[in-house]
Amino acid sequence: xxxxxRRAFLASLGLTAGGALLPGIATKxxxxxxxxxxxxxxxxxxxxxxxxxxxxxxxxxxxCPPEFAAxxxxxxxxxxxxxxxxxxxxxxxxxxxxxxxxxxxxxxxxNITPGASAHGSGFQATTCAPGNNSPGGPSIDQAIAxxxxxxxxxxxxxxxxxxxxxxxxxxxxxxxxxxxxxxxxPHTTSVPLLMRELFGTGLSxxxxxxxxxxxxxxxxxxxxxxxxxxxEERGALNDYLRLVEQFETQQAAxxxxxxxxxxxxxxxxxxxxxxxxxxxxxxxxxxxxSPVAAIAIGTGTGHEDMPEYSATTGDPDFDGHSxxxxxxxxxGLIQRFHMGLIAEMHKALGDxxxxxxxxxxxxxxxxxxxxxxxxxxxxxSRVPAIVxxxxxxxLKTGGRYLRYGVKVAADHNNGAPNFHSxxxxxxxxxxxxxxxxxxxxxxxxxxxxxxPLAELMG
Amino acid sequence: MRVPDANIGCVDxxxxxxxARLWRLTRVQLENSLRSAYHALVPRVDEPLKGLVVPFGxxxxxxxxxxxxxxxxxxxxxxxxxxxxxxxxxxxxxxxxGSEACVGAGDFSSCVAGLVAKxxxxxxxxxxxAAEVDQYAQIAVSLRPGGExxxxxxxxxxxxxxxxxxxxxxxxxxxxxGPMDQFALASAISYGVSDSPPDRELTELxxxxxxxxxxxxxxxxxxxxxxxxxAGNVDLVIELWPLSPTERFFRxxxxxxxxxxxxxxxxxxxxxxxxxxxxxxxxxxHMLAETAxxxxxxxxxxxxxxxxxxxxxxxxxxxxKSGELGNPEKMEMPDRAGLLTHPSWLSGFSQxxxxxxxxxxxxxxxxxxxxxxxxxxxxTIPKLDIEKYPVLREALGAHRADPKCxxxxxxxxxxxxxxxxxxxxxxxxxxxxxxxxxxxxxxxGATEPGLMGVHQGPAELGERLAASPLVAxxxxxxxxxxxxxxxxxxxxxxxxxxxxxxxxxxxxSYPELVASLLSSPSLSLRRNP
Numbered sequence: 001x002x003x004x005x006r007r008a009f010l011a012s013l014g015l016t017a018g019g020a021l022l023p024g025i026a027t028k029x030x031x032x033x034x035x036x037x038x039x040x041x042x043x044x045x046x047x048x049x050x051x052x053x054x055x056x057x058x059x060x061x062x063x064c065p066p067e068f069a070a071x072x073x074x075x076x077x078x079x080x081x082x083x084x085x086x087x088x089x090x091x092x093x094x095x096x097x098x099x100x101x102x103x104x105x106x107x108x109x110x111n112i113t114p115g116a117s118a119h120g121s122g123f124q125a126t127t128c129a130p131g132n133n134s135p136g137g138p139s140i141d142q143a144i145a146x147x148x149x150x151x152x153x154x155x156x157x158x159x160x161x162x163x164x165x166x167x168x169x170x171x172x173x174x175x176x177x178x179x180x181x182x183x184x185x186p187h188t189t190s191v192p193l194l195m196r197e198l199f200g201t202g203l204s205x206x207x208x209x210x211x212x213x214x215x216x217x218x219x220x221x222x223x224x225x226x227x228x229x230x231x232e233e234r235g236a237l238n239d240y241l242r243l244v245e246q247f248e249t250q251q252a253a254x255x256x257x258x259x260x261x262x263x264x265x266x267x268x269x270x271x272x273x274x275x276x277x278x279x280x281x282x283x284x285x286x287x288x289x290s291p292v293a294a295i296a297i298g299t300g301t302g303h304e305d306m307p308e309y310s311a312t313t314g315d316p317d318f319d320g321h322s323x324x325x326x327x328x329x330x331x332g333l334i335q336r337f338h339m340g341l342i343a344e345m346h347k348a349l350g351d352x353x354x355x356x357x358x359x360x361x362x363x364x365x366x367x368x369x370x371x372x373x374x375x376x377x378x379x380x381s382r383v384p385a386i387v388x389x390x391x392x393x394x395l396k397t398g399g400r401y402l403r404y405g406v407k408v409a410a411d412h413n414n415g416a417p418n419f420h421s422x423x424x425x426x427x428x429x430x431x432x433x434x435x436x437x438x439x440x441x442x443x444x445x446x447x448x449x450x451x452p453l454a455e456l457m458g
Numbered sequence: 459m460r461v462p463d464a465n466i467g468c469v470d471x472x473x474x475x476x477x478a479r480l481w482r483l484t485r486v487q488l489e490n491s492l493r494s495a496y497h498a499l500v501p502r503v504d505e506p507l508k509g510l511v512v513p514f515g516x517x518x519x520x521x522x523x524x525x526x527x528x529x530x531x532x533x534x535x536x537x538x539x540x541x542x543x544x545x546x547x548x549x550x551x552x553x554x555x556g557s558e559a560c561v562g563a564g565d566f567s568s569c570v571a572g573l574v575a576k577x578x579x580x581x582x583x584x585x586x587x588a589a590e591v592d593q594y595a596q597i598a599v600s601l602r603p604g605g606e607x608x609x610x611x612x613x614x615x616x617x618x619x620x621x622x623x624x625x626x627x628x629x630x631x632x633x634x635x636g637p638m639d640q641f642a643l644a645s646a647i648s649y650g651v652s653d654s655p656p657d658r659e660l661t662e663l664x665x666x667x668x669x670x671x672x673x674x675x676x677x678x679x680x681x682x683x684x685x686x687x688x689a690g691n692v693d694l695v696i697e698l699w700p701l702s703p704t705e706r707f708f709r710x711x712x713x714x715x716x717x718x719x720x721x722x723x724x725x726x727x728x729x730x731x732x733x734x735x736x737x738x739x740x741x742x743x744h745m746l747a748e749t750a751x752x753x754x755x756x757x758x759x760x761x762x763x764x765x766x767x768x769x770x771x772x773x774x775x776x777x778x779k780s781g782e783l784g785n786p787e788k789m790e791m792p793d794r795a796g797l798l799t800h801p802s803w804l805s806g807f808s809q810x811x812x813x814x815x816x817x818x819x820x821x822x823x824x825x826x827x828x829x830x831x832x833x834x835x836x837x838t839i840p841k842l843d844i845e846k847y848p849v850l851r852e853a854l855g856a857h858r859a860d861p862k863c864x865x866x867x868x869x870x871x872x873x874x875x876x877x878x879x880x881x882x883x884x885x886x887x888x889x890x891x892x893x894x895x896x897x898x899x900x901x902x903g904a905t906e907p908g909l910m911g912v913h914q915g916p917a918e919l920g921e922r923l924a925a926s927p928l929v930a931x932x933x934x935x936x937x938x939x940x941x942x943x944x945x946x947x948x949x950x951x952x953x954x955x956x957x958x959x960x961x962x963x964x965x966x967s968y969p970e971l972v973a974s975l976l977s978s979p980s981l982s983l984r985r986n987p
Contacts, residue, residue, distance in 0.1 A: 134529070155534065167718055171515055172535065185533045196511075197535065211541070213597045217616040220593060225621055228629045230477045230987050237480070239532040240621050247537060317723055317810070 038352045041148075041391055042285040042292070043433050044345065045141050046357040047125055047176060049162060049298025050306040052335060052384045053328035054107065061332030063090050063384045064107055065401055085399045092332045095340040096388060102346070104397035104456060106385040108405030109422040113447055122176040122299040123184070125360040128423040128441035135178030140426040140440060141294035142179050147435035150246065153254040153289045157198065158187035159277045160296035161270060162305040165189035176296040176360075183239065187296055191267040191276045198284045199261045211251060215244050259287035270297075270307040271337060278341040282348045291433070297338070299360040309334045342388055351392040356429055358385040358422065381405060383422045387429075393458045394432035402455055421447045428452040460522040462935035462945050464828035464928065468952035475983040478629035478638070480621065481943060482530035483649065485515045486700050488624060490654040492547055495580035500554045510546060513539035514624075522936075523710050525703075527943035540619060548614035552607050560598070561606045570598040570610060577614060581623045583655050584641035585665075630986045638984045640664040647675065647976055650941055651682040653703055675977035683969045687750030689743040695736050704746060704968070705739065707940045711825065711933075712797055714738045716806025722883055723811040728772025729883050734802040740765045740786060741800065752965030755930070759796040759920035764789055773801035775885040793886045795917035799877070801884020808882035812850055816867065819874030826923055827901070827909075828932035831866055848891035851875055872900040876919040934958045934971060941975050953980040 055069060056062035062069075065087035089097055096103050113124055123129075129136030138146070141156055149155035158177050165173050171193045174186040188194045222237050222244075229237065262283060267276040274297065281293045298306030310316040313330040335357075342355050382405055390397045404420045423440045430437040431452045441447040483491065489512045496506040513536040521529050532540075552559040560569035574594045578586035586594075597616050601609035617623065626645050630638045637643070644656040644664035656664065660678055663669055669678070686692055688704025701709060709715055717731040741764060745757045764774065765786045771778050774791065797803060807818045823829045847853035854871045858864040876899035881887050888895055897915045904910045908922050923929045934957045938946045946954055953975065960974035961967065975981065 158535075163721075164719065174533075179533065183531060183533070186535055188535065193511075197538065213601060214612055214616040214619060217593060217597055218619055218621075221620040221622065225480075225627065228478060228627065228632065228986065229480065230985070233477050233479050236482065236531045236625060237621060240537075243532055243534060243537040246534065247541065317721060 038286055038288070038349060040285070040288060040291055040352060041354070041394075041433055042349060042352055043141075043144065043354045043356070043429060044281065044342075045126075045294040045429075046338065046342075046355065047122075047160075047294070047296045047299050048306075048335065048338070048357070048359045049121065049296075049300060050327075050331060050359070052359045053331060054382060054384050057328050059326070059329040059332070061091055061328045063092065063105060063386070065090060065105075068401060068403060084401050087401055092336045093339055093386065094336055095343040096386075099343060099346055099388060101399040102389055102397050103399055104387040104395075105401045106387060106425060106453075106456070107382065107401065107403045109383045109385065109420055109425055110381050110405060111383045111422045111447060112381060121360040122296065123178060125299070125358070125422075126176055126294070126296075127178055128421070128426070128447035129181075131178075131181075134182050135180075135184055137181050137441065138179055139177040139185075139294070140430070141292055142177060142185060143426075143437055143440060144430050144433055144435045145290075145292040146179075147430075147437070148433060149290055149292050151249060151253055152291060153250050153257060154197070154284075155246070155250075155290065156292040156294065157194075157281055157284055157290050158185060158294050158296075159189070159194055159281070160187050160294075160299070161189045161273055161307060162296070162298050162300050163307050164300065164305065166270060166273075166307050176299045177294055182235070187294070191273055191280070192264055194277060194280055195262070195264045198280055198289055199259070199287075211248065215248055218244055254289075257287055257289065259283075259289075269311060270309050271311050274338065274341060278345055282345050285349055285353070296360075306331075306334070309337065312337045339386075346388060351389070353389050354391050354395070354429065354432060355388040356385060356425070357388070358383060358425075385422070385425055387425075387456070390458065391432050395428065395456055396458050397456070402453075404453075419448075420450060420453060423447045423449045424451065424453050425456070428456050431457065459824055459830070460939070460945060461824045461828055461830040462932075462939050464932040464935040464954075466935075466946055466948060466951040466954055468955040469948075472949045472951055473983075474947075474949040474953055474978070474980040475635055475985050476944070476947075476980075478627070478984045478986045479527060480625040480627055481527040482532070482625045483514060484524075484653070485512050486653050487649050488512050488514055491581075491623070492543070492618075494655050495577065496547065496551060496554075498580050499551060499558075499577060503554055506554075507547060507550065510543055511539060512543050513537075523940040523943075524706065525940050525943045540624065544615045544618035545611075548611040548618060551614055552611045559607065559610050561610065566602060566606065567595060567599050570613065571595040573610070574598075574613065574617070578617060580655075581617050582620070583645045583661075584639070628984055630984050632986055635983070635985045637670070637982045640667055640669050643669050643675070643982055646981060647678055648682065650976060651679055651688065651703060651972070653700070672977040675982075676973035679973040679976045680969050683750075683972065685750065686743070686747040687967075687969050688972065689746035692740075692743040692747050695740045695743065701739070704972070705742065707937065708742050708746070709739070710940065711936055712803060713806060713821070714797065714800065714802040717802040718806075720806055720808060721810060722805070726772070726883060728769075729805070730769040731802070731805070733767055733769035734773060734800075734805065734884075737765050737767060737770050737786065738797070738800050738802040742797070746968060750967060750969055752967045754966040754968050755924040755933075756966070757796075759798070759924040760917065761796055762791050762794060764791050764794065764800065770801065773805065773884040793879075795915075796920040798920070799880065799884075799916050801880075804877060804880045804884040805882060807877075811882060813878065813880075813882050815850065815854065815874030815878065816870050817874070818877055819870030819872065822873045822901075822919075822923075823869055825936065826929050826932055828928075828935055829869070831869060849893055850890070851878060851896055868902045872902055873919075875899045876913075876916050879915055930962060931958055934961060934975075937971055938975055938980070941972060942980060946980075950980045953978040 053062050054064050056066050067087045089100065093103065111125070111128065113128065113130055123131040123135040126139035126141065127135050127137045145156035160176065164170065171188065171190040172186040173189055174184040177185045177187055179185050188197060222240050226234055226237055265276045267273045277295065284290060308316055308318045310318065312333050315330055318330050338357065342357065345355070346353055387395065387397055426440050427437055427449060439449050441449060493506055497503065500506065558573070560566055560573055563569035571591055574591050575586055578591065578594070594613050594617050598609040598613040601612055626642065626649060628638050628642050628646055630636055641664045644660045648654060648656040648660055663678065669675055683704065688702055690702040690705070715735050717734050722729050745761065749757050766774055766776065766783065766789050767786045768783055771783060807821060808814050820831055823831055842853040842857055844853055847856055854867065858867045858871065876897060878895050879886060879897040898912055899919060900912045901909045906926055906928050908925055913919065913922070934954055935946055938950065938954060938957070956978065957971050957974040961971040964970035
């Protein structure tokens with residue numbers, strides 16, 4: 001992996017510390033950065049609402065290659081588990097064709113979440129634990145960030161948008177990611193706010209005033225208040241204390257970063273927002289601001305949270321509901337658009353970047369349009385995921401189609417051969433990112449984990 | 459959805475005391491607090507802190523009410539915003555305070571101690587103890603060599619980021635179980651009713667121990683609610699003007715803003731959810747002001763007076779010509795009855811292209827009758843045979859023929875049919891798929907005589923809901939949840955009963971209900987470690 005020197009990179013662009021950029025230049029900035037690689041491993045999780053169509057159906061927008069469709073529900077994992085590379089490249093992955101040998105299509109992972117709420121699709125997908133109103137555990141991005149992001153200027157970058165955040169012009173929403181059970185972490189849904197968070201202050205190489213006296217005083221205040229509250233009421237104070245420590249570490253990390261402040265890109269529709277957000281993440285990775293990002297698009301607590309993406313689908317009424325006829329073609333177009341963004345990020349970051357693209361725990365339609373077979377909410381026994389990148393050999397993606405799962409029985413086949421949950425994929429990613437988590441899925445371990453996926457680990 | 463228990467009885471000896479707690483301010487409350495303190499310190503600055511980015515803008519949309527205290531902690535992005543906002547505020551304050559910021563003062567440490575005490579009273583909504591004044595003043599003294607202005611700014615910031623400033627502490631003396639501190643009570647009332655820190659009258663009352671009796675507290679609550687019954691200025695309905703806490707309760711209770719969440723199929727040419735929301739807000743403001751002395755339920759469930767604008771006329775089935783309609787126009791709508799027949803509610807509780815009697819019925823069950831219903835079972839594939847049964851009522855009837863579906867749907871669909879006389883954007887209609895609309899409804903399993911039987915249309919539903927003791931109790935229980943920031947528990951039975959009585963004895967005055975709740979032991983009593 002070639003090494004990338006942030007200061008040298010910026011100097012090469014003529015963007016010395018504090019250099020002002022003209023409006024709209026962020027896009028150019030990132031595009032000029034493509035080809036530059038960094039030494040730090042970075043991961044981006046994408047969680048997509050409304051589901052990812054698995055089978056080809058009538059429109060041919062499915063993820064499962066047609067060569068393997070016949071064995072849709074295998075009985076012993078006989079279906080290409082070894083990882084075939086000879087298959088028709090799915091239409092929705094077209095932009096990744098140039099990176100094909102760095103991609104793995106992972107099919108058949110289980111996300112059956114006993115006790116889950118039927119519509120808790122945001123938190124449940126990211127945490128592998130029940131939780132609709134409130135998360136049941138940390139989300140995978142935060143679990144990894146807590147291990148490898150604590151010394152960074154930001155432990156993670158969380159962004160996204162859904163129908164509500166666009167319509168109501170929300171700057172943040174808190175329906176997908178979590179630091180711990182009961183502790184949601186909001187993600188940024190506004191491009192201007194994201195730009196401020198990433199590049200707004202403290203990146204000019206100058207030294208901001210030391211917050212130490214403020215933090216010391218704050219510790220005294222917290223201690224004083226603790227004595228006035230019963231232990232079960234101290235959650236907010238514990239958060240405060242943790243964040244004080246984290247803030248100090250982040251400030252110290254931020255002071256070491258020398259990175260230009262890009263101007264804010266214009267972004268109004270979902271396509272432009274997604275583009276601006278992924279470009280901002282790319283630049284933030286290049287600047288060393290954080291090693292972890294997560295993107296939630298169309299996630300939430302219902303079926304119809306996916307924004308229209310009308311410029312992509314041509315349908316201003318696309319409601320993101322997989323019952324709707326023509327859903328898989330339209331969703332496929334949106335997902336292909338996302339793949340284009342992912343391809344650009346990988347071009348920019350090379351072997352340093354790992355991407356996991358999967359759906360929230362909404363429905364996963366199979367079969368035909370307005371499908372005849374649905375797996376509903378947290379009953380998904382066949383969650384699809386696309387993994388892009390191999391982190392220089394930490395993962396064996398290799399252009400393979402990996403099919404897990406066996407015919408679902410009443411006991412959900414826990415422990416059966418080839419039974420693996422989405423949590424196992426998350427563990428694989430964590431290990432590849434040097435965050436060796438041993439379990440994942442909330443305190444009760446409701447989604448079983450059997451460890452990283454051996455077929456995927458390098 | 460969290461549904462409160464409307465049937466908790468008042469039992470002798472039941473204890474409503476809860477643990478001392480922290481309750482995070484909302485963005486509006488924090489913004490008001492910063493501006494109010496700023497203005498008190500620098501009166502010549504009329505509109506301080508313009509453009510300040512204040513944290514705490516997110517709420518958990520899955521909660522029944524946005525005020526649920528346990529839902530709010532602190533997260534990484536909010537803490538960053540808090541640091542930025544308090545840093546900007548304190549530096550701006552030092553600049554605007556001029557010589558009062560102690561820069562160049564002869565006795566710097568005494569000056570700073572005085573400033574800390576004065577600002578602390580405003581920031582913390584209580585006088586600071588001497589040790590606290592000393593703690594903060596020491597920051598300025600220690601940082602003075604680096605510049606007095608920055609030293610004072612960091613001192614003020616240290617105070618502003620304190621959890622007691624950004625959260626409200628509801629606690630009493632250590633080791634006791636009894637009324638919370640008077641200043642804490644003043645804040646609880648003031649932020650609860652007005653989203654703002656206590657004003658001078660409330661602060662002085664707290665300082666003199668004048669918030670001991672329920673009557674004194676209730677009087678303050680009613681004063682803060684004002685003559686408009688908590689609706690604020692009835693003519694201010696623009697989006698940028700924040701809703702008052704009372705307005706917010708009704709929006710969250712009725713969910714009329716759901717109209718913005720349901721896209722409608724096709725190009726209707728008239729459906730403007732933002733304007734519908736605004737019309738509803740205007741209607742509610744006037745209704746709250748007019749019923750401050752009583753009569754809320756008949757108005758809420760039966761009003762035939764609606765506010766219409768050019769942008770919303772189509773949803774009311776009107777096609778005015780230019781100049782025929784004021785903006786807004788107050789109109790009598792004989793075909794409607796109450797807020798649940800407002801196009802905002804009807805379109806929000808609909809699908810893209812058809813009505814949704816299931817969700818409408820579920821809403822009545824959960825929000826009006828306090829009966830929780832299970833979510834759609836995992837693995838269920840709901841399918842209606844619309845081709846065979848183009849009339850939705852008939853399709854749902856066929857759906858309920860399956861006993862597995864009927865168990866829940868019989869509780870929702872039959873009462874949701876009351877609104878079949880309107881379409882999915884709120885227009886009145888007489889026909890559906892070529893057949894006359896059937897808007898008969900039934901609350902299956904109702905045990906209250908007034909709610910039993912089969913009836914016709916929304917007007918009759920409204921009349922019966924308005925007259926129902928169960929609906930009143932359920933409304934009070936929801937109000938409890940909203941104003942107390944928690945679900946009622948067994949010990950709160952007397953509070954619920956007294957509040958229901960206050961509401962009924964006043965012939966349905968919402969300020970009386972709120973005053974009863976906020977002056978109750980359920981708010982004031984705290985167990986302190």
